[in-house]
Amino acid sequence: MSYKFTKWLILIVPTLVVGVWEVVRHQFLMPYVSMELGNVLTPILLFAVSITLLYRWFAYLERMQEELQRERALKARLEQREQLARELHDGIAQSLFLLSVKVDRAERQQQTAGSAYDWNELRKSIHEVNRYVREAISDLRIPPSSREGEADEASMSAIVRRIAAEQQLALRLDWQLDEADWSAKAKMELVSCLREAVINAAKHASVKDVEISAFGDAQDFTVRITDHGCGFVQDDTTYSGRYGLRIMRERANEMGWVLEVASRPGETTIAIRGGGDSR
Known part of the structure; x- marks a missing residue:
């Protein structure tokens, strides 16, 4: 009525x-x-x-x-x-x-x-x-x-989908991360790292799609971002001249997380680990 x-x-x-x-x-x-x-x-x-x-x-x-x-x-x-x-x-x-x-x-x-x-x-x-x-x-x-x-705020998985859409990337998402019990700051920092990784893949890796997998919870989690682009040479642990990666590392370190980068021609993987997997 x-x-x-x-x-x-x-x-x-x-x-x-x-x-x-x-x-x-x-x-x-x-x-x-x-x-x-x-x-x-x-x-x-x-x-x-x-x-x-x-x-x-x-x-x-x-x-x-x-x-x-x-x-x-x-x-x-x-x-x-x-x-x-x-x-x-x-x-x-x-x-x-x-x-x-x-x-x-x-x-x-x-x-x-x-x-x-x-x-x-x-x-x-x-x-x-x-x-x-x-x-x-x-x-x-x-x-x-x-x-x-x-x-x-929308869920982190929804934000990731939106970021990939904005960058015109096809997204293969395996999101099994329990988003309960996450603080607002932790969500913001993780989403910022994911945004940086996706934008870098779109701008520098010359790719049309990106893979993201996430599992665990607020206390123990692993998030991986993989693209099959041109890759880059990992010259040192500080990623001299690669400001996006340096900012991501600073964010991860501030939260007590571990950021791992593995790159070769044809594939680059960025992993963010927190909790048990970070030790």
């Missing part, structure tokens, strides 16, 4: 019930029901109708009002998140990109002039800040749940 129809029922039904009762009482029940008894039965009948029908309709109206309020609040939150994401993209993200271009230009000018300066640390800082901003934009575009009592 619609909201408007329910309101009309609440208004009309008591009047009809009382009217029908009075007609029946005066036309057919006068020999059996006295005036005094009829006057007592009328409010009793109205109360019975109110309890059986009107109470349910009022409860239905209240539920509809609550759902409407939730929908309005959700719409307002979505608009605010989208506006903030747009401002981040149009402001900070573009400014960081322009700064990165200027750093590259300054480095080329110095090389032409014959002077030397190590721009790697500055480039790393720009890359890291830009990545954080992109992550914030991406997270803001995850729609919050419209159901009361549910977490605003």
Whole structure:
């Protein structure tokens, strides 16, 4: 039933019930029901109708009002998140990109002039800040749940699917990770690592698909990201010049996890282990 129809029922039904009762009482029940008894039965009948029908309709109206309020609040939150994401993209993200271009230009000018300066640390800082901003934009575009009592964030597996879709990668996902008991920070860090790995595979490995498997729980888990791309040379444990991998390692170390990278032509595997498997 619609909201408007329910309101009309609440208004009309008591009047009809009382009217029908009075007609029946005066036309057919006068020999059996006295005036005094009829006057007592009328409010009793109205109360019975109110309890059986009107109470349910009022409860239905209240539920509809609550759902409407939730929908309005959700719409307002979505608009605010989208506006903030747009401002981040149009402001900070573009400014960081322009700064990165200027750093590259300054480095080329110095090389032409014959002077030397190590721009790697500055480039790393720009890359890291830009990545954080992109992550914030991406997270803001995850729609919050419209159901009361549910977490605003989507499940990690759903976020991984969305990231792969954004990068136009076919995803082969084997997600058996129990997402219960994970702290918000742990989820954020793991998703950030997965995002970094997927984006790196799309940008640098020249692949069309990626494989991700995850199993375990918050205390003991293993997540693997595999692509069958060009691979790269693992020159040292710090991955000099590979800022994405360095950031992933820093995130993993901060959480007490272990990040393992194995790469060769035709396959690169990144494993993140926590808990029992990390020892």
